[in-house]
Amino acid sequence: MMTDKNKTIWIEYLVFLCVVSAFGLITENTYYLQIMTFIGINTLLALGLNMLMGYTGQVSLGHAAFYGIGAYTTAILSGTYAINPWLALVCAVAAAVLIAFIVGLPTLRLSGYYLAMGTLGFGMIVNIVIREWGDVTGGASGFVGIPVLEAGSLVFMSGASYYFLVWGIVFAAIIICRRLLASRTGRALRAIHDGENAAVAIGINTHALKLEIFMFSAALGAVAGFLYAHFVLFISPESFGFMFSIKIVTMVVIGGMASVWGALLGAAVLTLLPEVLHGFAEYEMIVFGTVLMVVMIFMPQGLTRGIMDIIRTARRARA
């Protein structure tokens, strides 16, 4: 039982690595590589939110705030103060985790709609601060002058090198999430999801644990923000607003809650769909909305579960 499970996990990792490397090595079109890089960055966001929302059952409508905190911290430190970007990454993650702690301490006592409202307000506050603190953040017109990432003689410019950097981090994040979920902590998180009262009754300090996973998801969000900032080299507040928070929630729901690969799939669909739908010009948003509705009507469990169910029924039909 145990070894079988381990084997499937390794096969999944192997397939993931093969697909990612093959795509990175074969593709020369920079546009495709760029899209794939964005999918990787969004996967980090969806993974983090999925830990909080999919596995622990705590809805956050302000996840883009941590993305913004990560992006702006590294932009300001490495752009304005010329601090080494890798050191800025550490600071960005620390800032996001600290803010998550301060915000989460009172808000995670809330649940359901109230938590959603609390995090929504937090997301808006962060966005307003970025917008209004013009001297430091560049305000509404954005922040220019983010340095390119370097490691020794390696320069991570857009293209294959950045693609591999992002997907390498995504791979690490997937392993971390997987390990966390397969542990005592992961079981406790799922227990909170299934029934918070019962989780309290068996001795789980649910508030502390929710806070911990909120901080973890913030850290992943900040890493995504860091990668985004040093990739596009110009950031503005719109990228980290309420609409983007909703988009991350959609990635998690469409991909399938409580599924690590679902986060990846959801991020891929939500990143690719607008690109594919460019052809519809002004009708783009209508088609986009329709696709999401159709998925939710026919696959309420998300794409991952939906596709697996289809495969299973097809197999059974053949047998």
Next chain:
Amino acid sequence: MTLLQPTPGSRPQHILEVQDLTKMFGGVKAQDHINFSIEKGIVCGLIGPNGAGKTTLFNMITGIYRPDTGKVVFNGKDIRKTPVHRLVKAGVARTFQHVELFSSMTLLENIMVGMHVRTKAGFWAAVTRIPAMKREERQSRQKAEELLEFTGLAEDAHKMAGDLPAGRQKTAQIARALASNPLLLLLDEPAAGLNPVETHALGQLIRKIKQSGITMMLVEHDMSLVMEMSDKVVVLDQGKKLAQGTPRQIQSNEAVMSAYLGNG
């Protein structure tokens, strides 16, 4: 028997002392100066008509409600202000009247999550998978399997908890509570909804748990089960303690009779 060995370090003769406990809900006295104590290793039945305050009392012993006045002393310590997760760690476990298993997890995982307070691995241990974490994980799994064996649920270990029949879910709840190595186990209507065969098996299980040295409190409407299992019975009525004594004494107590049958 090492499987259910209660946490060591218990000194006083009474595992639980409830002293002058009062709890108001609005203007209603849900608990009115309740006094009783439970000796180590016994089964104490808690009975009374609907609305007598049995579940409220359970909720105060397990830290979910705070009493307005009075004390709850568990294992020599006043636990009025102890948060639930500390209380479980100190050795108080409970089951619910309505089953609350974690339905998206397997039965085995449900039992393993019940060991939360007895295990340590945190975030970093899980991510780095240090040897101590792997060892703990292995031991948890093994102990969970033994507990399922002990409660007769071994064959369902890898089924989703939500898919089990109601009777087995009730037993699973007890197994999960035992996973925290309690000194005191509170069972809230464990026989409700069980058929006679299942109720008989429940009685056997309670006896086995008692043999391993765990003190139990039993709220139950099935009188024959309560009278058969209990060493001591406490009767509540409208928030007050009506009587306490051996099952035989309670059965012949007139105040108890009239509370159940009305003062006709």
